[in-house]
Amino acid sequence: MPAAPEPRGMVAIDLTDVTKTYGGVTALQGVDLTVESGEVFGFLGPNGAGKSTTIDILLDHARPTAGQARVLGMDAQSETVAVRERTGVLPERFGPLGEMTGRQHVEFTIEAKDANDDPDAIMERTGIAHAADRPASGYSKGMTQRLMLGMALVDDPDLLILDEPTTGLDPNGARQMREIVHEEADRGATVFFSSHILEQVEAVCDRVGILDQGTLVAVDSIDGLREAAGTTGEMAVTLDAIPEGLIADIEAIDGVSSARTDGDSVIAGCENPAKGEVVRVTQQAGATVENIETSEASLEDLFAAYTGGA
Amino acid sequence: MRWLQIARKDFDDSRRERQLYYLLGLLGLVGLGIGYVVGDNSSSSMAASEVLPLFLLNVFGFIAPIVALTISQSDIVGKRATGELSVLLSLPFSRHTIVLGSFLGRIAVLTAVLVPAFVLASVLSTAMGAPLDVALLATTFLLIWTVGVVFTAIALGLSTLTRSTSIAAGGSFGIFLLFVFQLWSVIPTGIRYLLGGLSMPSGPKPEWAAAFIQLSPFTGIRNLAHPIAPELLRNFPLALGSVGESVPWYQEPVFAGFVVLAWIVLPLAIGYWRFQTTDL
Numbered sequence: 001m002p003a004a005p006e007p008r009g010m011v012a013i014d015l016t017d018v019t020k021t022y023g024g025v026t027a028l029q030g031v032d033l034t035v036e037s038g039e040v041f042g043f044l045g046p047n048g049a050g051k052s053t054t055i056d057i058l059l060d061h062a063r064p065t066a067g068q069a070r071v072l073g074m075d076a077q078s079e080t081v082a083v084r085e086r087t088g089v090l091p092e093r094f095g096p097l098g099e100m101t102g103r104q105h106v107e108f109t110i111e112a113k114d115a116n117d118d119p120d121a122i123m124e125r126t127g128i129a130h131a132a133d134r135p136a137s138g139y140s141k142g143m144t145q146r147l148m149l150g151m152a153l154v155d156d157p158d159l160l161i162l163d164e165p166t167t168g169l170d171p172n173g174a175r176q177m178r179e180i181v182h183e184e185a186d187r188g189a190t191v192f193f194s195s196h197i198l199e200q201v202e203a204v205c206d207r208v209g210i211l212d213q214g215t216l217v218a219v220d221s222i223d224g225l226r227e228a229a230g231t232t233g234e235m236a237v238t239l240d241a242i243p244e245g246l247i248a249d250i251e252a253i254d255g256v257s258s259a260r261t262d263g264d265s266v267i268a269g270c271e272n273p274a275k276g277e278v279v280r281v282t283q284q285a286g287a288t289v290e291n292i293e294t295s296e297a298s299l300e301d302l303f304a305a306y307t308g309g310a
Numbered sequence: 311m312r313w314l315q316i317a318r319k320d321f322d323d324s325r326r327e328r329q330l331y332y333l334l335g336l337l338g339l340v341g342l343g344i345g346y347v348v349g350d351n352s353s354s355s356m357a358a359s360e361v362l363p364l365f366l367l368n369v370f371g372f373i374a375p376i377v378a379l380t381i382s383q384s385d386i387v388g389k390r391a392t393g394e395l396s397v398l399l400s401l402p403f404s405r406h407t408i409v410l411g412s413f414l415g416r417i418a419v420l421t422a423v424l425v426p427a428f429v430l431a432s433v434l435s436t437a438m439g440a441p442l443d444v445a446l447l448a449t450t451f452l453l454i455w456t457v458g459v460v461f462t463a464i465a466l467g468l469s470t471l472t473r474s475t476s477i478a479a480g481g482s483f484g485i486f487l488l489f490v491f492q493l494w495s496v497i498p499t500g501i502r503y504l505l506g507g508l509s510m511p512s513g514p515k516p517e518w519a520a521a522f523i524q525l526s527p528f529t530g531i532r533n534l535a536h537p538i539a540p541e542l543l544r545n546f547p548l549a550l551g552s553v554g555e556s557v558p559w560y561q562e563p564v565f566a567g568f569v570v571l572a573w574i575v576l577p578l579a580i581g582y583w584r585f586q587t588t589d590l
Contacts, residue, residue: 061399062589081402089400095393098323111315112401135326148397 011073012037012159012190013058018067020053020214027053029214030067035192035207037158040185042201043194045211051194052092054211055163058192059089072159085113088152092163094144096136102147103132106154115155126150127176141168149180160184162193166200178204235275237282238265238291246285253277264290312403313411320415321422324381333377333423341427342434344369349438359443360541362435363450366428370454371528371548375490377423378461382416383482386469386585396590409582413466420458424451449539453531460527460573461485467577470585494526495550521560523550527573533557533566 013035020028028050035041045051056062057069060080069076071083097105106119123129126146131139136147145168152160162181166174181191181204195201201208208225210218242261250259250266255274260267268278275294282289324330348362386408389395398408428451436442468481487493498519502511524533532549543549553561 056589059400061396063587081404084400085402091393091396091400093393093396095389095395095397097319097394097397099326108315108319109401112312112403151397151401 010037011035012039012071013041013192014070015054015057016068016070018054018057018064018069020050020057020062021065026214028057028064031211031214031216033209033216033219035190037190038185038188040181040191040204040206041193042205042208043192043211044196044198044201044208045194046196049196049211050214051196051211052163053214055092055161055192055194058161059084059087059091061091086157087159087161088154088157089160090145090148090152090162090165094148096139096144096147099135099137101133102128102136102139105136105147106150109151109154113155117154122150122153123147125153125180127173142170142173145169146173149177153180153184156187156189158189160189160191160193162191164195165193166195166197174200234267234269235278235292235294236262236265236267237279237289238293239282239287239289240264241287242266243285243287246282246287249281249285250278253281313407313414316398316403316407316411317414317418320385320412321418323415324419329381330419330422333381333419334426337373337377337423337427338430340369340373341430345431345434346438348431349435349440352435352438352440359441360446362431362440363443363446363542364545366431366447367450367453367542367546368548370424370427371457371546372490374420374424374454374458375461375486378416378420378458379465379482379486381419382462382465383469383478384475385412385416385466387472387475387478388469390473390590391475399590405586406582409466409470409578409585413462413578416462416466417459420462421455424455424458428454446539446542449535450542453535453539453542456531456570457528460531460570461489463574464527464577467579467581470578470581473588489526489528490548492526492548492550495523498522517558520551520558524560524566525569526550527570530566530569530573533561534563534570537563 011034013033015031015033018028018031019026031050031054033054043051043054053062057064058071058076060077060083063077072086074083076083097108100108102123103119106117106122109115110117110119120129120132123132126149128139128143128146128150131143136144139147145165149162149165152162160181165181166177169177178200181193185191185204191204193201202222202225205222207219207221209216210220242264246266247259247261250256250268253270253274254277255271256268256278258269266278266282268274270278279289279292321330344362344365348365351361386395389398395408399405403411428447432442432447464485465478465482468485469478472478472481498515499511502516502519503509523529526549528546528548529550532543532546533553536543536553540553543553559565
């Protein structure tokens with residue numbers, strides 16, 4: 001039976017073989033990506049991986065060298081104004097609009113989007129109501145970011161594109177940001193946001209795409225990501241002395257991918273559930289455990305896991 | 311009507327940044343100065359009604375381009391540098407809307423600072439007893455306003471074309487030298503010097519050189535308006551050459567109309583084309 005054609009309205013973002021080069025430098029290489037309507041999609045990668053370039057292409061701030069981008073079923077290039085009518089954006093680079101106050105910024109956005117939101121309610125929601133009547137040119141980076149997020153929320157957009165939304169925010173601000181993302185997702189909006197911090201993406205996303213040096217190395221669910229992170233987690237067990245044959249015993253444990261010694265320490269690459277067993281085996285071998293350190297998989301470890309480095 | 315929102319914002323930006331007030335004050339003082347000088351001499355040889363328009367034309371013919379270049383050269387490139395443009399282009403505005411709205415907004419600022427200066431000059435000189443020719447004054451205003459519009463288009467085109475604020479600033483100074491300082495008139499001589507094997511050109515000026523000189527914006531505006539106000543434009547030193555009894559094709563008002571139009575449309579079109587085809 002042939003697969004039924006996907007209803008167009010169900011796809012929020014659709015990139016087909018998108019390549020972008022600047023002079024001789026390749027920023028994106030053949031990126032294929034589909035984000036379903038209603039999804040919260042995290043776009044993960046180190047600085048310079050091409051996250052912002054991808055977002056620039058979605059908003060027609062940059063043109064792809066090759067390939068096609070569609071947003072909300074429309075061509076990202078030729079129908080960009082229609083795309084932006086239904087999209088709320090927190091851009092990577094943002095500057096205040098002249099000497100407008102915070103409230104004037106939100107009012108300007110409401111007018112541009114022909115919406116009827118209450119500016120004060122929006123500023124209350126993003127935590128800048130106290131500064132509403134001050135010129136935004138005097139705001140701190142974090143406050144400007146909150147203002148821009150507020151502008152993105154105007155008119156309940158079908159799609160929210162947030163470029164590094166938590167950078168520059170204090171922990172409390174980052175938490176509020178996550179709450180807002182959850183609320184918007186509950187309303188039915190698609191949220192596409194980029195980050196170079198794994199934990200922030202983990203906390204809110206249904207699916208994650210990992211971009212490395214312009215190439216989409218993985219698109220996976222959070223569970224898939226956790227699995228990969230588990231595999232590459234490390235623990236270091238410091239002992240009074242290392243008994244004979246211990247490394248082989250540890251390597252034999254289910255869930256341990258590697259084991260080696262480093263001075264008086266045994267370093268095991270293993271999934272989280274196997275960590276207890278590693279300690280138990282060590283003690284059984286007759287060694288005294290002096291210290292245990294475990295490290296979560298870093299973003300770099302994840303890349304290694306996905307690009308076949310581990 | 312989104313361009314109207316951008317135009318309104320552009321004008322309000324000028325007000326919020328107080329640029330509008332500084333210019334109003336400065337140009338208002340110039341207007342008062344002119345009014346006073348004309349009024350003070352109204353009983354002497356300067357009693358003719360074209361004295362005030364002549365004064366205004368030659369002083370503001372010099373000031374209007376400077377004001378237009380100053381307020382417009384950074385209008386778009388500056389927003390690009392601060393990230394304001396990323397924000398505007400994340401809202402439902404096309405790049406076309408941004409350019410058109412900014413152009414209209416800058417023209418609104420220019421108009422708002424020129425009108426009071428002209429009014430102050432006229433009111434003060436009339437109060438001091440100088441005669442007032444309202445029709446000629448209106449023609450003068452229209453001429454100066456057109457000069458301002460042309461230089462706004464050139465500066466805004468430059469501001470749209472480049473991504474560098476220093477190129478925009480330097481370029482607009484170059485424009486000032488070229489047209490207000492009249493380096494334009496030297497270009498044909500330079501070309502003839504190069505074509506003649508690095509020797510100073512001699513003999514009568516060839517037709518292409520004479521025509522080229524008439525392509526400068528000031529000269530175009532003079533040639534366009536000369537039939538309407540010959541007494542005013544006989545002495546307009548910012549325009550090159552003079553208009554004789556029988557005009558050659560390149561001084562015909564219709565031709566001059568195209569020259570003026572080209573100075574407005576081409577800079578904006580080239581700037582917009584570049585803006586449209588480059589990444590932010």
